[in-house]
Every structure is written in structure tokens, then in C-alpha cells.
Amino acid sequence: TGHLLSAADLDAAAATQVLDTAAELAALSDRSVKKLPTLRGRTVVNLFYEDSTRTRISFEAAAKRLSADVINFSVKGSSVSKGESLKDTALTLQAMGADAVVIRHAASGAPHRLARWVDGSVVNAGDGTHEHPTQALLDAYTMRSRLGRLSGLTVAIVGDVLHSRVARSNALLLNTLGADVTLVGPPTLLPVGVDSWPVKTSYDLDAVLPTVDVVMALRVQRERMEDSFFPSAREYARRYGLDAARLRKLPEHAIVMHPGPMNRGMEIAPDVADSPRSTIVEQVANGVSVRMAVLYLLLGGQV
Ligand code: CP
Secondary structure, eight states: OOOBOOGGGOOHHHHHHHHHHHHHHHHHHHTTOOOOOTTTTOEEEEEESSOOSHHHHHHHHHHHHTTOEEEEEESTTSGGGGTOOHHHHHHHHHHTTOSEEEEEESSTTHHHHHHHHOSSEEEEEEETTTBOHHHHHHHHHHHHHHHSOSTTOEEEEESOOTTOHHHHHHHHHHHHTTOEEEEEOOGGGSOTTGGGSSSEEESOHHHHGGGOSEEEEOOOOGGGSOGGGSOOHHHHHHHHOBOHHHHTTSOTTOEEEOOSOOOBTTTBOHHHHTSTTBOHHHHHHHHHHHHHHHHHHHHTOOO
């Protein structure tokens, strides 16, 4: 059984196959073919131990558009409150015949452990500060659809890289697909060991902006920091926030991305988030097509 645990699981051919399949599925949807019979009789379980709006809803929409049966498991209201372990929860899902389990968990590595305990495909929907591979795929899809290519693009990923699974998965996938990535942020929010990532780094956002095709702001993740380390919104915005003045430093064609949820007024100003250069809402829409492609390819459905 195939899994999608890390962006590093995908070589360039496999990643391009996901993006091309997503584009075909999006074209069907544009032609009002909203529902395909592809995964009829298959069961997809959404197992979310951490909060989510976009990822959970788009996996549910994706599975339903492929006619799969969807079980949404949320920890609140489950026997996890009685101390049930991830392993016992996994064995329960296994007994119910899950063909795919989409998991989000606060512990880095939880999807890898789950993959040892269930027979179905496991999809990592975000594990701790580690990875979020379907976010990287939908981001790559959005860049390719807006800018026409990925190879040779220059992408700046800005802000709280330290706590960001989105940054790590994007760095890995974009490198595989031939883009150049620069991580930009204060020294305290760049991870130790970033030297081993396939990226450049910079502390100076204003110097980087004129050189990029894409600038991606990351959410400052208050829930993963001690309160005393959480920067003031005003101070952070002054150094690393995307505001109207910084937007003017970008090349004419460059786009502005954010995975959501946003701290408006901190890493991104409201007028930038809502500007025509912003792809934030498009990223969410593309997430459904990309997740349809992932489920379709993993579960081997036939169109
Ligand atoms: N981008 C993202 O993963 O958003 P959610 O946390 O709302 O799923």
C-alpha cells in the first residue's frame, strides 16, 4: 500500500503526476462534473487530533467528490479522552475497514507510526512541526497554474520557519521540482540544522523581495511558543510583515501566498491578503483538486 508521509516520498515524476492529475480533475469540475464514481465502496477516515479548517474540509470534499465513504473522526467526543492510544485507535479504524487514513497530529512522526499499524494508505495532513506534504503539493500546483512553471522559480518562505511543517514540505518539494527556495526570518525563528535543508537563508526580507517570483508568508504559531517568546505584532510586522510598501518591492508578476490560517496585521497586512496578487483563496480551492488526486492515485481508482 502506498502512503504519503513526507514531501520527500515524491520524486519529480511522482510529484508532477499528482499535479497533472489534479489539473485534470479540476478541469472536470470546471465542466460541472462535480462527482466521479472512482472511489465508490472505499472508505476514507479523517483522523484529526489537531484543529484544522482547510485541510479537514478539503479532504472531506475531495473524498466525497470521488464517491468514497467518509468517516470524520475528531478527538473531541472520542475515547481519546479516556486515554485510548493512537495504536488502539488505529486498530479500531483498521477493524472498520479504512482504505485510507488522513491524519493530523501534534506529534511529529505520528503518521509514520500509524502506517505500521494499518493496512490502508496513510496520508500525512500535518504532523507537529515536521511535514504537511499535501499543503506543499497544493502550493506547487498554485505556483504552476499562476506562473506557468516551477523549474527555475525563486520562492521566498518568510517568518516562523522554526515551527512550520509547511516550510519544510515546501522546501523539499520545490527543490525536487527545480525551484530555488530562500527561507527568510529572524534568527530565532530559523531552525537549528537548516544548513542541511536544500535552501538559502536570509534575515533581510527587503533585500530578498525584488528577486522573487513567489513570496509565501508563514503564520507565527503562538500555540507552539512559550508566551514570552511570542513577538509583538507591531515589531514582527515592521521587520517581516508583508505590507503594501513591501508589495511594491516585488517584481510585477510575483504572487503572494499564505497557507492559512492568517494572523492579519502580523505576518500579512489585510490589504495584501486581499489584493489581486494574493493566491490565498485559490490555494484553498486548489487543495480540493490536489487532495482528490492524492486519494485517487493512492487508492488506485480508475476513471
Ligand atoms: N493550511 C492549513 O493546513 O490550514 P488548516 O490548519 O486550517 O487545515
